[in-house]
Amino acid sequence: MDDLDFRPVLELALRSSLNHLTTLETGSVGATSTLQDLRSRLNRPFLDDSLSSEQVVQDLVVDTSGGILGSAGGRFFAWAIGGVLPAALAADWLTSAWDQNAALYSCGPAAAVVEEIAGDWLKELLGLSATCSIGFVSGCQMAHVTCLAAARHQLLQSQGWNVERNGMAGAPQIKVLASNRHGSIERAVRLLGIGEGNVLDLTLDETERLRPETLEVALQGVTGHPVIVILQAGDLNTGSFDDYRKLIPLAKHYSAWVHLDGAFGLWVGASPNYKHLLDGFADADSWATDGHKWLNVPYDCGYAIVAHPEAHRGAMSLRASYLVHDTEARYQIDWNPEWSRRGRGFPTYAALRQLGRLGLGELINRCCRSASRLVEGLGKIPGVEILWRPIINQGLVRFLDPSPQANHDRYTDAVIKRVIAHGGAFFMGTTWRSRRAMRISVMNWRTSERDIDFAIQTVSESVSVESAETVFSK
Numbered sequence: 522m523d524d525l526d527f528r529p530v531l532e533l534a535l536r537s538s539l540n541h542l543t544t545l546e547t548g549s550v551g552a553t554s555t556l557q558d559l560r561s562r563l564n565r566p567f568l569d570d571s572l573s574s575e576q577v578v579q580d581l582v583v584d585t586s587g588g589i590l591g592s593a594g595g596r597f598f599a600w601a602i603g604g605v606l607p608a609a610l611a612a613d614w615l616t617s618a619w620d621q622n623a624a625l626y627s628c629g630p631a632a633a634v635v636e637e638i639a640g641d642w643l644k645e646l647l648g649l650s651a652t653c654s655i656g657f658v659s660g661c662q663m664a665h666v667t668c669l670a671a672a673r674h675q676l677l678q679s680q681g682w683n684v685e686r687n688g689m690a691g692a693p694q695i696k697v698l699a700s701n702r703h704g705s706i707e708r709a710v711r712l713l714g715i716g717e718g719n720v721l722d723l724t725l726d727e728t729e730r731l732r733p734e735t736l737e738v739a740l741q742g743v744t745g746h747p748v749i750v751i752l753q754a755g756d757l758n759t760g761s762f763d764d765y766r767k768l769i770p771l772a773k774h775y776s777a778w779v780h781l782d783g784a785f786g787l788w789v790g791a792s793p794n795y796k797h798l799l800d801g802f803a804d805a806d807s808w809a810t811d812g813h814k815w816l817n818v819p820y821d822c823g824y825a826i827v828a829h830p831e832a833h834r835g836a837m838s839l840r841a842s843y844l845v846h847d848t849e850a851r852y853q854i855d856w857n858p859e860w861s862r863r864g865r866g867f868p869t870y871a872a873l874r875q876l877g878r879l880g881l882g883e884l885i886n887r888c889c890r891s892a893s894r895l896v897e898g899l900g901k902i903p904g905v906e907i908l909w910r911p912i913i914n915q916g917l918v919r920f921l922d923p924s925p926q927a928n929h930d931r932y933t934d935a936v937i938k939r940v941i942a943h944g945g946a947f948f949m950g951t952t953w954r955s956r957r958a959m960r961i962s963v964m965n966w967r968t969s970e971r972d973i974d975f976a977i978q979t980v981s982e983s984v985s986v987e988s989a990e991t992v993f994s995k
């Protein structure tokens with residue numbers, strides 16, 4: 522076969538991708554098509570007959586237009602969403618072209634080796650021991666599931682209970698102590714049969730950190746239970762880091778398993794300016810982080826890292842840990858919850874090589890500088906109150922309602938809506954300390970000072986209703 526089956530459609534995909542990536546600097550960041558538009562365009566008749574691949578892809582590009590957010594560009598500050606580095610994107614395309622099943626070494630030898638090597642680089646870069654085990658998963662959500670499955674394995678084994686064989690019914694009841702957490706923790710706990718009702722809330726102090734006294738009281742309240750303590754490495758609203766030097770030894774004293782949610786925060790370990798925030802974090806039992814956030818690899822990619830490889834493999838592998846493998850290769854299926862899976866190591870490997878150690882540190886520093894510039898710039902707009910100045914790349918502001926019956930919460934949500942409709946930047950709201958706020962999260966490698974200034978101008982124009990014209994929508 523010649524390349525004509527693939528060439529025209531792949532060239533179309535390349536042109537369309539480049540068109541998207543190069544217009545991100547000027548286009549609307551938000552959607553310009555409505556739900557109705559998208560449904561009516563995409564719901565084409567499903568035909569009996571085949572179509573040419575170019576026709577399919579051309580239609581896809583046209584029909585989705587206005588429904589693709591500019592999250593790969595530099596003016597997207599909502600949730601915690603990274604962009605995509607050129608080498609990582611290209612490696613991701615190759616991953617699809619190669620179409621390896623990255624379950625086992627035998628069905629994708631290079632995919633297995635790349636994960637092994639990228640995994641070693643990640644541990645070194647983040648400041649974790651080379652003896653830790655690592656699983657490449659779809660995101661922090663599944664990293665929590667994987668790490669907490671390892672926790673469950675070890676905690677219950679130490680009480681003489683084989684959870685993989687016997688399940689959770691009749692097992693000692695695990696308690697989870699956690700402070701202000703991401704919802705993915707609840708889901709992990711649900712999937713593992715621990716139950717949301719066994720997650721106990723710990724209150725934070727005014728610096729958004731967990732006090733050792735608070736943790737100790739909570740630990741004393743659950744004596745007799747196997748316990749998992751979940752600490753933050755980059756709180757979702759404020760980017761705060763817990764005091765690991767004090768908290769981890771305390772939790773260990775009570776025989777708890779310590780898990781860190783470092784979806785984006787763990788990456789500050791790659792920057793000499795910020796790595797002190799992680800002081801003592803390497804003594805935890807497991808860490809969850811993402812590639813698709815601050816490392817800027819395409820969706821989806823997360824990493825589950827565990828200090829106890831036997832527990833990690835015990836929870837995930839189908840092979841008993843005492844069996845000797847017939848090959849020296851690393852089998853991904855021993856460390857992650859999927860069976861057939863994407864060759865997720867390739868984009869990570871490419872991103873790490875493109876950036877290098879210094880490049881990644883510089884990316885982290887640049888995003889943190891941008892976050893400060895953005896928050897301070899927003900703070901200068903009349904009617905904007907800064908609620909949280911970035912420690913790293915996360916900040917919070919709110920908008921003060923000038924009307925006599927001032928409802929700042931409602932007003933803040935209304936301004937965020939106007940910013941999104943404006944199209945010049947994209948932010949989302951959150952509830953923080955019982956107040957509505959606008960979150961600022963900077964983790965795209967492309968965000969420039971110009972983007973920041975443009976975003977400030979967008980918000981400034983959106984604050985006054987009169988000028989809140991939608992400049993980008995058709």
Ligand SMILES: *Cc1c(COP(=O)(O)O)cnc(C)c1O
Pocket residue numbers: 601659660661662663703705755756757782783784785811823
């Ligand atoms: C994004 C995020 C998660 C969930 O990660 P996914 O990659 O979306 O599964 C968990 N914790 C924190 C702090 C996050 O920012």
